[in-house]
Amino acid sequence: MTGRRAALAAALATPLLLPALRRATAQGAASGFPSRPIRVLVPFAPGGQSDTVIRLLAPKMGEVLGQGLVIENRPGGGGSIAGGVVAGAPADGRTLLFDSFGFLIIPFLVKGLSYDHDTAFAPVGQAVSAPYVLVVKKALPPRTLTEFIDYAKANPGVTYGSPGTGTVGHLAGALLASRAGIQLEHVPYRGGAEAARDLAAGSVDCAISTANSLRPLIEDGRGVGIALTSGERRGTLANLPTIAESGFPGFDLTSWNAMFAPAATPAPVIEKLEAAMRAAVQDEATRQRLILAGNDPSAEGAAAFAARIRREKEVVARIVRETGIKAD
Known part of the structure; x- marks a missing residue:
């Protein structure tokens, strides 16, 4: 009977001890963290x-x-x-x-x-x-968002590169196409640097990525900055207009x-x-x-x-x- 009472007492105490044990385990994990890279x-x-x-x-x-x-x-x-x-x-x-x-x-x-x-x-x-920015290749005629939309309407299937499927660049291109009534063809890359490389080479018509990836192309003339995807002008490309102020109020993807x-x-x-x-x-x-x-x-x-x-x-x-x- 003594053994049974002890087992019963332990069983009843376990739910009360678990939170304390979890806290002790967490504190122990943190006290030695990080012990390696x-x-x-x-x-x-x-x-x-x-x-x-x-x-x-x-x-x-x-x-x-x-x-x-x-x-x-x-x-x-x-x-x-x-x-x-x-x-x-x-x-x-x-x-x-x-x-x-x-x-x-x-x-x-x-x-x-x-x-x-x-x-x-x-x-x-x-x-x-970080805001994303729409940049067109140097050989493309548009210099404003209105001109870009007019060009896309006259040339369905304009290609745009992004850092990958599911990125802000991908989403922004799809949202702009939906609201402007144009057809854009998404070209996903493994990162913004790769999209910028192909834009500079003229392999895609435009790209939507971060200023970190695309600003160098704007600065050296290999690409033309069109508009920011953020709701307001911000960052190192604040001289560019936003898509929102260029005819699509409420457009804000940062x-x-x-x-x-x-x-x-x-x-x-x-x-x-x-x-x-x-x-x-x-x-x-x-x-x-x-x-x-x-x-x-x-x-x-x-x-x-x-x-x-x-x-x-x-x-x-x-x-x-x-x-x-x-x-x-």
């Missing part, structure tokens, strides 16, 4: 927006964390390949995803994901926001770059990562480099960024319904 997956090719931003943040983040960040480019699948690796990684904060606004679009366009996109990730925080960890990563670990990223964004030297690359540093924490994701996901769902956008 942190792997950060970027779902785009080297040289593009997301890759550039995390490489600017990495030195200061590594200094704060006491461990280096190892950047790994895993392009493809609209970001779902890199996302799948992180979603399946141990929830210990040592494998992270550094993504863009396209993160919100993946579940609408990429079918048969190997993970539940809505529950697989824990937001760490947003680092920057990208961001942010960090995600696997779901169930202990809160103390998330807090350490969030603090390191905030320190990097607020570091004056890093901040200036981010601005020169066409970004608006934001340092939005995990809770505020999670709320942003919920709001913007509804916007994406509405645009997907309006445009009928599909994966290429």
Whole structure:
């Protein structure tokens, strides 16, 4: 009977002990974190927006964390390949995803994901926001958005490159085509740098990507800046008009770059990562480099960024319904 009473007492005590055990486990995980370099997956090719931003943040983040960040480019699948690796990684904060606004679009366009996109990730925080810009190749006649739309109406099937399926560039092109009544043909790349390269070579008619990728073409005359996708003029290309002010009020698609960890990563670990990223964004030297690359540093924490994701996901769902956008 004594053994039975002991077993019963242990069973009754277990539900009371579990929260304390979880807290102790989380605190233990955070106290020794990070004990080795942190792997950060970027779902785009080297040289593009997301890759550039995390490489600017990495030195200061590594200094704060006491461990280096190892950047790994895993392009493809609209970001779902890199996302799948992180979603399946141990929830210990040592494998992270550094993504863009396209993160919100993946579940609408990429079918048969190997993970539940809505529950697989824990937001760490947003680092920057960045408008996209529509740039046409030098040989194309348009110099304003009105001229571009007139040209597209007279030449159905104008091609536009973007950093990939499901990115802001992809979505912005589809939304502009829908609202302007024109036919544009999407050409997805593995990153903004590759789209910029082909635009400079004249392989695509235009591209919609970040200032980081396309501003050099505007500055050296290999491309012509037409309009920004953001609701207001901002960033290093604030001299260009917005699509909204060029005849499409309410048009506002602004990208961001942010960090995600696997779901169930202990809160103390998330807090350490969030603090390191905030320190990097607020570091004056890093901040200036981010601005020169066409970004608006934001340092939005995990809770505020999670709320942003919920709001913007509804916007994406509405645009997907309006445009009928599909994966290429």
